[in-house]
Amino acid sequence: MQHNLWESCTLNGFKEYLIKGGKAVNTIKSYMLHLENYFKWYKNSFGEEIQKLYRQNVLEYKSYLQNIDKGVKSAKTINAKLSALIKFNEYLQEQGIQDDVVVSKKDNIKIQTEVASPAVVTKNDVEAFRQQILKYEGNRNYAIVTIMAYAGLRISECLDLKLDDIDLTAKEIVVKCGKGNKQRIVYINSKIIDAVKEYLQERKCKQIDLDYLFISNKNNKIDRTVINRLFNKYSNKITPHTLRHFYCSNALEAGYSVHEVANQAGHSNIHTTLLYTNPTKEKMKSKAELL
Secondary structure, three states: OOOOHHHHHHHHHHHHHHHHOOOOHHHHHHHHHHHHHHHHHHHHHHOOOOOOOOHHHHHHHHHHHHHOOOOOOOHHHHHHHHHHHHHHHHHHHHOOOOOOOOOOHHHOOOOOOOOOOOEOOOHHHHHHHHHHHHHHHHHHHHHHHHHHHHHOOOHHHHHOOEHHHEEOOOOEEEEOOOHHHOOEEEEOOHHHHHHHHHHHHHHHHHOOOOOEOOEOOOOOEOOHHHHHHHHHHHOOOOOHHHHHHHHHHHHHHOOOOHHHHHHHHOOOOHHHHHHHOOOEHHHHHHHHOOO
16 A cells, blocks of 8 residues: 555654554554544545544544445444554654544444353363364374464464573463563463373474574474464364363362462453453353253
8 A cells, every 4th residue: 555755754753653552462463453443434435645634534434444345344343443443543642743633442342241251262272272283283283273372372472482481390471571561470281281291392492593482394383373373274163262261161170269360361451361261151151950
C-alpha cells in the first residue's frame, strides 16, 4: 500500500509510540494492520488521502464493518479494529496533531460475555495430540506442546525460553517475556520435566552454542510459524490458544483457585481468567442433570 507523507510519518510515529508503550509484538502488528485498513477504506470511500480522524467517518466505518464488509464476522473483531483507532487517536492527541477525541471505548459494540465458555478440547484430546507429536515429530516438539498444555505458556513465551529459565530440580519456569513484559514463575509437573529432560539429552549431543531452550533444525531460534504448522498438521481443533484454555480449565478442576490460575497464566485481569477456566460441555451437561 502506498502512503502519502502524513500517513507515512504518522504510521511510523504510531508504531514507535506503541513500542515505547510496551505493547506486545503481535498487538503492534494487529494495530498497524487495522490502521492501514482504515486508511484504505477512507481513500476508497472519499477519493482522497486521510489527513485527520473525523468522528462521522469512524462511525461510517463501523457501520461498513457491521453491514457491508463480508470479511468481518464478529463484534469482537470490529471492536479490535476500533481499539486500534482509539489508540491512534490517543497518539495524535499526544503529538499535538489532533485536539479532539473522535472515538472511544463507548463506541465498541456491546458483547454479552460468556463466562461459562466451555473448553473445546478434553484431556483425552490433548493426550492423543501429544502422543502424535511424540511419535512423528520428536522430543523437541513434544516438549514444546507439553509445556504449552501443562504450564499454560503462550507460544511466544515458550519459544522465548532460555536454558536458564527452566529449573527441573525446583520444578519452575521463569517466563521473562510475558505479555506486557511482565515476568512470572510457573510451577511445572513431571510430564514437563520428563519431556524437557529427554529433549535436553538430544540438544546436548549437538553442542549448540545458543542459549534458547528450543532450537530450530538450522540451530537458530524457532519461528512460531513452524509450531503453528505442527498444530494444523495433527489436529483440526487443537491450537496453541485451545491448549492454553485447556491448561486453565484443567488447573481449576485440579483444585487451583481462580487467582492461582491467573497468576500462573499471566493474566493481569481476573476476568480474563474466568473466560478460560470453565468445564467441558460434557461436564456442564452432567451437572445439569443434577439440578
